[in-house]
Amino acid sequence: MKIIERPSPNFNERVGVSGPDILIMHYTGMQSCEAAVTRLTDPASRVSSHYTVDEDGTVYRHVDEAMRGWHAGVSHWRGASDINSRSLGIEIVNPGHEFGYRAFPDVQIAAVLALGQAIVARHAIPARNVIGHSDIAPGRKTDPGELFPWKHLALAGLGLWVEAKGAQDASLMRPDTGARVGELQRLLVRYGYGLEVTGVYDEPTEIVVGAFQRHFRPARFDGVADAETLAILRALNATLDAVA
Numbered sequence: 001m002k003i004i005e006r007p008s009p010n011f012n013e014r015v016g017v018s019g020p021d022i023l024i025m026h027y028t029g030m031q032s033c034e035a036a037v038t039r040l041t042d043p044a045s046r047v048s049s050h051y052t053v054d055e056d057g058t059v060y061r062h063v064d065e066a067m068r069g070w071h072a073g074v075s076h077w078r079g080a081s082d083i084n085s086r087s088l089g090i091e092i093v094n095p096g097h098e099f100g101y102r103a104f105p106d107v108q109i110a111a112v113l114a115l116g117q118a119i120v121a122r123h124a125i126p127a128r129n130v131i132g133h134s135d136i137a138p139g140r141k142t143d144p145g146e147l148f149p150w151k152h153l154a155l156a157g158l159g160l161w162v163e164a165k166g167a168q169d170a171s172l173m174r175p176d177t178g179a180r181v182g183e184l185q186r187l188l189v190r191y192g193y194g195l196e197v198t199g200v201y202d203e204p205t206e207i208v209v210g211a212f213q214r215h216f217r218p219a220r221f222d223g224v225a226d227a228e229t230l231a232i233l234r235a236l237n238a239t240l241d242a243v244a
């Protein structure tokens with residue numbers, strides 16, 4: 001894979017880890033690739049990613065994989081909060097929800113797949129840790145969004161995907177309370193999401209369920225935990241049991 005060097009000064013040493021074990025997918029959310037690359041390499045912006053993938057499949061490198069890029073912000077995954085120290089970030093060019101969210105071209109996704117597979121192999125990143133910015137910062141971020149082809153990538157070997165239909169469970173939503181809400185929250189936390197287990201279907205729960213759906217059941221991401229959402233969440237957690 002040909003990679004164009006566009007180095008960014010926005011990085012530092014990783015803290016407390018020997019290397020990255022999380023891969024974060026973003027969209028740029030800007031009007032052009034050049035605008036995004038300019039921002040990611042501008043010392044004044046204080047942001048970066050390790051790579052940017054343009055819509056035509058061109059890959060730019062900004063930060064060495066050994067170093068800590070500045071792409072995650074305030075975020076949580078599997079009990080960790082300094083996600084920048086533990087992760088690699090790929091920015092995928094798309095105007096995003098603010099400037100005209102649109103499908104990711106096949107040639108772009110093919111480049112993301114090749115780059116992501118090489119990264120995952122180099123650092124032995126587990127499939128469950130190939131996630132989106134919205135998974136680690138559900139209240140702040142919606143990227144890479146519901147059009148990002150997680151299923152396609154997972155079937156090609158990058159990330160985790162399950163199909164499951166729940167026929168019987170009643171939906172959970174605000175302002176439900178009780179043991180089933182607690183179980184839902186526990187499963188979300190166990191899978192990796194940052195959420196408090198309260199037994200109350202509060203606003204944070206609705207936001208995290210929406211983020212989960214954007215990734216794993218993008219047909220509807222309304223924050224209501226319907227039977228299919230619950231079934232997919234259980235099936236994903238069962239894959240953890242299988243490898244534990």
Ligand SMILES: [Zn+2]
Pocket residue numbers: 025026027071133141143
């Ligand atoms: Zn992002």
